[in-house]
Amino acid sequence: MNIDTANFCAYLQAEVVGDKIEERFEIHRVSVDSRSLLNDRTTLFFALVGQNHDGHTYIEELIRSGITYFVVSDQTKIIQQAGVTYFVVQDTLQALQQAATWHRQKFDIPVVGITGSRGKTVVKEWLNFLLSNEYSIIKSPKSYNSQTGVPLSVFGMAEQHTIGLFEVGISTVSEMKNLQPIVQPTLGIITSLTNEHQDGFTSEEQKMQEKMQLFTHTPTLIGEKDDRIVAVLSPQTTYISWSLIDTETDLYGQLEGDKLCLLYNKVETFTVELPFTDEFSVRNCMTCILTMLVMDYAIETIQERINKLYAVELRLQVKTGINNCSIIDDAYSSDFQSLSIALDFLEKHRSNANKTVVLSDVFHSGLEPHELYQQVNHLLKSYQIGKVICIGEEISQYGTDSAVMRFFSSTDEFLQKVAMDEFTDETILIKGARGFRFDKIVSLLEEKTHETVLEINLTAIRHNLNFYRSKLKPETKTMVMVKAFGYGHGSVEIAQLLEHEKVSYLGVAFADEGIALRKAGIKTNIMVMNPEISAFSAMLAYDLEPEIYSIRELKAFLQVVREKNAYQYPIHIKVETGMHRHGFLTHELDELLAILKHTNSVEVKSIFSHLSSSDMEVYQDFTLGQMELFEKNSTYIKEQLQIQPIRHILNTSGIYKYAAYQMDMVRLGIGLYGIGNDKEEMKQLRNVGTLKTRIMQVKEIEAAESVGYGRRFRAARPTKVATVPIGYADGIHRVWGSNGGYVLVQNKKAPITGSICMDMLMVDVTAIECKEGDEVIIFGEDLPTTVIADAIHTIPYEIITSVSQRVKRIFFEE
Ligand SMILES: *Cc1c(COP(=O)(O)O)cnc(C)c1O
Secondary structure (H helix, E strand, O other), X not given: OEEEHHHHHHHHOOEEEEOOOOOEEEOXXXXXXXXXXXXXXXXXXXXXXXXXXXXXXXXXXXXXXXXXEEEEOOHHHOOOOOOOEEEEOOOHHHHHHHHHHHHHOOOOOOEEEEEOOOOHHHHHHHHHHHHOOOOOXXXXXXXXXXXXXXXXXXXXXXXXOOEEXXXXXXXXXXXXXXXXXXXXXXXXXXOXXXXXXXXXXXXXXXXXXXXXXXXXXXXXXXXXXXXXXXXXXXXXXXXXXXXXXXXXXOEEEEEEOOEEEEEEOOOEEEEEEOOOOOHHHHHHHHHHHHHHHHOOOOHHHHHHHHOOOOOOOOOEEEEEEHHHOEEEEEOOOOEHHHHHHHHHHHHHHHOOOEEEEEEEOOEOOOOOHHHHHHHHHHHHHHOOOOEEEEEOHHHHHHOOXXXXXXXXXXXXXXXXXXXXXXXXXXXXEEEOOHHHOOHHHHXXXXXXXXXXXXXXXXXXXXXXXXXXXXXXOOOOEEEEEOHHHHHOOOHHHHHHHHHHOXXXXXXXXXXXXXXXXXXOOOOOEEEEOOOOHHHHHHHHHOOOEEEEOOHHHHXXXXXXXXXXXXXXXXXXXXXXXXXXXXXXXHHHHHHHHHHHHOOXXXXXXXXXXXOOOOOOHHHHHHHHHHHHHHHHHXXXXXHHHOOOXXXXXXXXXXXXXXXXXXXXXXXXXHHHHOOOOOHHHHHOOOOXXXXXXXXXXXXXXXXXXXXXXXXXXXXXXXXXXXXXXXXXXXXXXXXXHHXXXXXXXXXXXXXXXXXXXXXXXXXEOOOOOOOOOOEEEEEEOOEOHHHHHHHOOOOHXXXXXXXXXXOEXXXXXO
């Protein structure tokens, strides 16, 4: 983009501050992410200010990475430097939106704006596929549909594009009016409306009115026949609707098997074969078919293309691979923007690994191939990819022949020539358009285990972290507990995420856990809570900081520190305030201080204590008493040693209920994993782990027949029983089976019948239509661990940390 400075400033009401102000300047991209590896001289950076984040903090770092154009709101954070220009505005998010609006106005092409509660991304991705032969498409990458995602998507519009497909999501009132001018849809689509995401609105009607603001100046809107929509339509808009029940509509559809029989304009009839027949897919297909009809596509074309639609995978999945590899599976699409997102994901999660990318031909979107592949090459270089395997005729022709690239004309050729054993100790991003069938490569590289998986939603973890951070002052540090294998979820992956989110400390129970994190390349400070004396020298070698809880332990630690000639090695003093587990009692402090006063070998990095009952209302006085004692004793240590250590006492429930006592740092545990001890707290968290497997076998038994060991279940009537390959050795508590235990099949409750076995359990599915291979949820969003824990008189902590290591963990982002 070539920008006229005066014009740009007038539009944004910005004041220019800086050393050198040119009349025009050239930028190639807009960024709000200080960590992006693509930030460079041609980037315009908007310093956004959020609840837990302030882009202004990174200005110095960003100048070093080459950025010279900033949009800022806080003048005091400006760093004067030769060649750096600042645009000072009132509000940087608003400026980002205005700048996107300004950019949008330069293009006179059709733009489709898509909103609704469900199906936005699927409809957008499907339309992208359905229209790609005729149009050069610019679309929002993945589900970039928020207050920042929409403007960033629109900045992608360039000269070569002939249509835009943008999705727009809102979570509360008055957001849509900001987004409407940025998208300016010339054609509107409203997808399924459900009662989801209702929290930010007072009523269904309010939500509807808000959503419809996207279409105030849109001549044509497409959606399901619905009086609620018509009621709030702007007078300039014509509503063209489809229905699966009402023939009095523009497009009526009736499903017969996998055929959809259609009646268009009440006169024209035709059928299309659907690749999917579940309810939401059918609805999304109706939307796409009607859109193509409105865009004057011939019926034959529609029939031919709808049949080729594919499942849209909205998430990038990390899978465990053979030979100690990790696989990032993105074998569904291949365009420049989604490649850049996938590389970002690779960098975030595996910045220390040997990185490999398997890449297919990239979707053009109107660019000349040599130009496109030049950009692709630049992108791969920025991310320091060690090895690139290019598959496809075109990428082989245009890809730059650099040392790190190997070329194959097809997936089959690659599979013939390359043995999968060639891959060891690397993280492999598999990124290709669907037609290349990279799923074949994924399935060969993936480690085979049984079908039981614990899926971990990294986006939800980030959400939960931010929720607790929002309760804290910006300067308060966070330690996150990743002990016990990240509460059973997988410590390395979670630690990588937390490192990226810049938490101050990670907390583990034993030295071994800390060593595993260091070996995986984690650099964040790590505190070890139960350091064993035998592990001290390893802890020094791996830069792990011990909790010191007794004189005996301190003396033993000092001896090791002196042997290694270490100086001011960081330690953390635990004071006992009522938990009675670990730590120094009041009368032991003087002896502790006498030792610490006379040594330089260690440095008291922090002083802390642990609350025993922060989640229990009845013990509020006791908890306040703990804090009071902590305040007193930690102050005493500070004064005696004349130091300024970090002080911390709050755990998850403490943060939620006693934020006033946050001091310098908090220690977040269970809440990160989506489990709160309070109902209101729980509502604001997102589910992180889903333990799932598949039905192995379904059989019918007669009345009076029994199921399982000890014949503990007798059928009262003919019963359909499904066998599920997960048992107590996987961490399913055996008592759950005899305390009303159930699993979910087709999202319905299937009661556990008979005793849970070591590797299997059986469930009653008489009332559920299901078959072998169907998914079974053991716990997750719709069957929370809190429900299971209550039934078997334990706590969710025990349920999640019990999931056995033989269960494969899969991590994904939304
Ligand atoms: C486990 C632990 C925490 C975290 O507790 P949650 O209840 O999971 O938030 C904090 N501090 C210490 C010392 C711990 O052992």
